[in-house]
Amino acid sequence: MLPVHTILFPTDFSENARQVFPLACSLGRDSGARVVVLHVAAPAKEHDPLLALQDRDEYYKEPRQKLHQYQAPDANVHVEHQLEIGEPTSEILRVAQQVKAGLIVMGTHGRTGLRRLLLGSVAEHVLRNATCPVLLVRHSVAGIAHTAASNDEIEQRSLKVGS
């Protein structure tokens, strides 16, 4: 069993992140760790007319709703949600400390996904600076990972995808 009590799963709501979520949940189930789903929203621009019309809770309603679409697949997985406002990398690293994450599980790319780069900028910064292990999952592997019966199978299938 993984000696981990909290798994941090940061999401930018991209397709890649969505596909990685079942893997984070499987690891949470197997290790008995809670899964904290984190989204970092961009701060409102000072002169955004919407902000003048709405209070802050209303302004961040959409990301909050999207965040809560990540639900535990079954009762054996404990999922919590956290919304932060700011710069993604520093918020992910800060929340990792705050929730005492023993593992961060995330995609290698997000919405902008430049394929010629090995990793996205957020993924790379988190990998370089996190004080706990980071599991980065490539898009093509994420979709099959949660259907695989065992790590061996994941590995075999990953090799096939990579080849």
Ligand code: ATP
């Ligand atoms: P870039 O942002 O440099 O153009 P990218 O969007 O392809 O590249 P990243 O931003 O590094 O790649 O995304 C990789 C992972 O980082 C995502 O799958 C997600 O787990 C995490 N991430 C990125 N942005 C956020 C965010 N705003 N909130 C939470 N997690 C995020």
Ligand code: MN
């Ligand atoms: Mn990004």
